[in-house]
Amino acid sequence: MKKQYPILSFIILLCFLASSFLYHGIQAADQASEGTLSKNVDIAQAGQQKQIREIFPQAHSIHINRKDRIHYIIYDKQSMFLGIAFYTKDIAPDIYGYGGHVNLLVGITAQGTLTSIKLINHLETPAYVEGKLLPFLQQFSGRSIQDKIVLDQNVNAITHATVSSTAVVNALNQSIAKMSTLRVVQEKLIPPRSSFPAKDIILTLLLFMLAIISVLTSQPILRWFTLLSSLLYLGILKGSMISASNIAVLFSGRWPLFQTNPHWYLLTFFSILCAPYFGMVFCGYLCPFAGTQEILHALTKKIRKQRTDTISPAIENKARFIKYAVLMIAVSAGILTGHPNIAIIEPFITLFTFNGSHAAWILLGLMLLLSMIYYRFWCRFFCPVGAFLGLIAQKSLWGITLKKYPCSYCLKCEQICPTRAINFQNKDHLRVDTPECVLCLECVNNCPDRTLGVRRYGKK
Ligand code: SF4
Ligand code: SF4
Secondary structure, eight states, rough: OOHHHHHHHHHHHHHHHHHHHHHHHHHHHHHHHHHOTTTTEOOHHHHHHHHHHHHHHOOOOEEOOOOSSSSEEETTOOOOOEEEEEEEHHHTTTOSSSSOEEEEEEEEEEBBOOOOOOEEOOOHHHHTTTTHHHHHHHHTTTBTSSSOOBBBBOOOOOTHHHHHHHHHHHHHHHHHHHHEEEEEHHHHHHHOOOOHHHHHHHHHHHHHHHHHHHHHHTTTHHHHHHHHHHHHIIIIIIIOOOOHHHHHHHHHHHEEEEOOHHHHHHHHHHHHHHHHHHHHHHHIIIIIHHHHHHHHHHHHTTTSSSHHHHHHHHHHHHHHHHHHHHHHHHHHHHHHTTTTGGGGOOHHHHHHTTTHHHHHHHHHHHHHHHHHHHHHHHHHHHHHHHHHHHHHTTTTSSEEEEEESSOOOOOOHHHOOTTTOOEEEEEEEEOOGGOOOOOOOOOHHOTTTTOOOOOOOOOT
16 A cells, blocks of 8 residues: 555645646636626716715726626725625615615625615605614614624614614615625625634644644553544534545635634644644544544444454455545545535534534434444545545654564554554564554554554654
8 A cells, every 4th residue: 555655646636736727727717708798897877986986985996797786896096996886776676665665875895894875765754764764874884794784683773663774674684695695795805804713723732732742652541632622622612623625725726814714724734734744643633523433432342342343454455545536536526616615525524513414414323333333434434634634644754663673573563453554564674554543552552562652763
């Protein structure tokens, strides 16, 4: 297997790069053809421009897009995108007030907040709304488009004009929801800045540090403590796990905004950067999916006859390739379609998010059952993330090796290794299949001569 890793890495890398080039090529062609659809995008009429300038005072050029829902795209003097504007009558034509439409001109800034709202016309009973409609509308200015407007909860209704107030709120909520699905909104609007998750960053860094200390000190208790802490924190509390979609995002080149996703960056890059140094440290110590499988396997130890499983080495050697195929297919599909989430195929995500289709729940049940019988069944044969990290870890600097010579050559390590990652070529030559070794330390702690340990390879 060891000789095949470089070839596998090359094929998989080639596949991801080809998918990425293809995707970006299709996008470029799409944009070019959009550019030729000038009949759909042109300069807004003078009357509309005047109204829009009242809500976007810095507007310089205003283009109308008639192709999707009619909306206006606004740029400043330096051609910087300022936001979009639309009339609620165009976007939510089914919503009526007491006397008919309440037509509003609404702007959404590049930061994803509402501008001031301009009342264009209405047919409400003047006695009810006279002098009250404009102050009512002022409440919406500056709100994030991600916050749903709820009458009498986060905005006050106009007294004695509930129907009119409801019409305005419904027109706004419905229009914003529809406009939020537009490509221009999804791609150009800067998501509202969320507070920096310093606590999450610190705790995740501590988990990584703990994992490295556990590897270097070869303490099984510390390994279990790290694995369980990670299961509790990353899995149960945060629901932040690494999936094949992280890899698809990396290769698609459409990385999320750092300011709003620092935790994503930390998890993804630390797991990847640790692999060339400490091998499968993420899989062995931090992955919540692995924690779940190991707990189940340990809990059912008493009712199983054998300590590990009964898959024959010949089958296991071939079955290991499945995960590389899964990696290639899932990630390429995520890149090619431009929807990295398609690559989320890990059944354990259903467990931690409590969200999934019937098929996902069935697959999860099956994997949980199989992991009771076979040690880390998902990891060993199907996990695309494990496959990816394994390819990076194939020549890791640290790993299981002979600390001293000679060993008594009892081959206990070979028998005890739950992933069949270790074997002796001859008395002096120990071979560890790094991508398969999850650094569980079973071999180290069961070696009667204490000759095995985690060390820097090549160090005498
Ligand atoms: S192989 Fe996959 S599921 Fe298993 S520990 Fe690694 S990332 Fe987690
Ligand atoms: S028992 Fe196997 S998987 Fe565990 S540390 Fe040793 S070689 Fe690695």
